[in-house]
Amino acid sequence: GQQLNQSPQSMFIQEGEDVSMNCTSSSIFNTWLWYKQDPGEGPVLLIALYKAGELTSNGRLTAQFGITRKDSFLNISASIPSDVGIYFCAGPRYNFNKFYFGSGTKLNVKP
Amino acid sequence: DAMVIQNPRYQVTQFGKPVTLSCSQTLNHNVMYWYQQKSSQAPKLLFHYYDKDFNNEADTPDNFQSRRPNTSFCFLDIRSPGLGDAAMYLCATSRGQGIDTEAFFGQGTRLTVV
Numbered sequence: 001g002q003q004l005n006q007s008p009q010s011m012f013i014q015e016g017e018d019v020s021m022n023c024t025s026s027s028i029f030n031t032w033l034w035y036k037q038d039p040g041e042g043p044v045l046l047i048a049l050y051k052a053g054e055l056t057s058n059g060r061l062t063a064q065f066g067i068t069r070k071d072s073f074l075n076i077s078a079s080i081p082s083d084v085g086i087y088f089c090a091g092p093r094y095n096f097n098k099f100y101f102g103s104g105t106k107l108n109v110k111p
Numbered sequence: 112d113a114m115v116i117q118n119p120r121y122q123v124t125q126f127g128k129p130v131t132l133s134c135s136q137t138l139n140h141n142v143m144y145w146y147q148q149k150s151s152q153a154p155k156l157l158f159h160y161y162d163k164d165f166n167n168e169a170d171t172p173d174n175f176q177s178r179r180p181n182t183s184f185c186f187l188d189i190r191s192p193g194l195g196d197a198a199m200y201l202c203a204t205s206r207g208q209g210i211d212t213e214a215f216f217g218q219g220t221r222l223t224v225v
Binding site: 031033035040041042043044045048086088090092097098099100101102103104106 | 115117142144151152153154156159161166199201203205207212213214215216217218219221
């Protein structure tokens, strides 16, 4: 079953605002992945984190791997309408062969 | 260019009629996965192959089977689809080695059961 707790469950923001979401687990993860899923499509990888404390950016997106290895956050700066979608955190378990997903954060952006 | 390709994108099947979903990859990855995703929920892992080794999740119903005839292709067979099996089915791949491993997804197949 799922081992990742993601929050918030949904967000309604105004275009131009910054967004922050996070993911926590009771288990240690060696890799944290952040995906975005548009309606009717498969998840697309946004950012991958491999080291505790690592801070990685991809355009307006920034993600950090928590020091304890049990959490990660994703920030989106200056949101735009195309940021709308569901964001999932994920991590591999059991010899890196199984990927488990957080429950997702649904982002709505008002123009 | 698409690296994980799922066919068809949309599939309608009758209640109880066997259906097969397909996935192919051009990444030469060792691991291929099948996930089931219901509306607004997280993808749920059904099973995965590491090369030819099949790994079933404990809570995956027997109604779901999989085949991987070669590195590039993997199939999901639903023997007797029920209304509760209507969902998005996602195929994914990964290298499966080392901590710097990521999963790459196809576009999914939306299954409707009538």
